[in-house]
């Protein structure tokens with residue numbers, strides 16, 4: 001972690017993966033377990049009638065369901081819940097930090113961070129996200145790449161809004177929210193994937209055993225962690241926005257030092 005001109009290294013048990021490879025691995029595992037996939041566009045559902053409207057083959061269809069899981073990501077609405085933005089670019093060429101995740105927390109205007117992650121196949125993932133709700137643009141990534149001397153060819157770009165608050169009601173009758181649509185993201189850094197895979201067993205078991213998922217979710221450690229992180233992040237946002245004093249970098253230094261001690 002690079003903050004205020006200094007580096008704070010600490011051990012972390014992360015895996016860096018290409019999201020397309022991760023999705024394919026999950027897809028193949030589901031196929032092996034007997035799942036079948038159909039390409040459709042979700043339109044709406046009615047949890048009282050237990051029907052979902054989907055568009056496939058150019059037509060709208062109303063389908064009855066027993067259980068319906070909506071994991072269509074975060075639906076961004078500027079006036080709704082707190083959210084953050086992140087964008088990433090895959091660049092040809094090895095990372096300048098091939099053996100670690102490099103995170104830079106700017107100490108002036110931006111509430112958020114930039115990252116450089118090494119990837120397989122001599123590629124690098126460069127990106128950034130804000131926590132303030134201000135859109136993060138590719139021109140900011142361009143400036144960051146220049147600063148870090150990253151000149152490789154761009155192989156792909158993507159990004160979007162990320163929820164910053166867990167949704168308390170994730171089950172209505174037989175319909176369930178999961179992943180970003182349930183706000184399953186740790187608000188202090190905008191990460192969701194590790195938590196989403198951890199919670200998938202909980203969702204599957206609760207649905208199979210017909211348990212009250214709303215209660216299980218709200219009582220879970222992960223929900224409490226997300227809820228606290230969301231409140232802290234909103235406080236930081238409010239404080240920095242009103243006072244102009246940056247506390248996010250110092251909080252990260254504190255976190256990095258604590259992690260170093262725990263090593």
Ligand SMILES: Cc1cc2nc3c(=O)[nH]c(=O)nc-3n(C[C@H](O)[C@H](O)[C@H](O)COP(=O)(O)OP(=O)(O)OC[C@H]3O[C@@H](n4cnc5c(N)ncnc54)[C@H](O)[C@@H]3O)c2cc1C
Nearest residue numbers: 041042071072073086087088159160179180191192193194
């Ligand atoms: C740039 C960026 C970098 C990130 N980096 C990290 C990271 O390093 N680590 C981490 O843990 N998290 C990271 N996150 C967050 C993480 O990507 C999300 O938490 C995670 O992808 C959420 O998974 P999901 O399956 O719930 O939603 P998504 O990955 O958003 O998938 C939802 C899918 O539903 C589809 N869909 C949407 N609407 C419809 C519809 N009407 N009909 C049919 N399909 C639909 C979408 O096309 C999409 O394929 C990052 C996010 C961004 C934007």
